[in-house]
Amino acid sequence: MSLSTIQREINRLLGTPPEIQIKPSPECHLLIDGTYFKRTNCLVVYFDNDLKYFQLCRYSKTEHKDEIEQDLRRLKRGGVNILSVTADGKNAVRSALKKVFPDAKFQRCLVHI
Secondary structure (H helix, E strand, O other), rough: HHHHHHHHHHHHHHHHOOOOOOOOOEEEEEEEEEEOOOOOOOOOOOOOEOOEEEEEEEEOOOOHHHHHHHHHHHHOOOOOEEEEEEOOOOOOHHHHHHHHOOOEEEEOOOOOO
């Protein structure tokens, strides 16, 4: 394909991004991780390991505790019952999890260790 064709396709996709639908999950083991783009933007993803499904994602400036807490509450309203979370070990995820799902277990990702 030509460069202009690729640019048109990218612009079309960015103009109408797909909307992720939350799937109810009574016993969810969630993976949370953020990927940074040039240290100015961050994509935080919430992957349900049991369903093998991305339950939610957020594009933000950083992995912020208040935003993660909002996302966890949104998942809870969508019927997701989180039993455990595996993440990079940053305090934002851990403290947000304790507020929304106080009985859920937290595990630090071995790759991040």
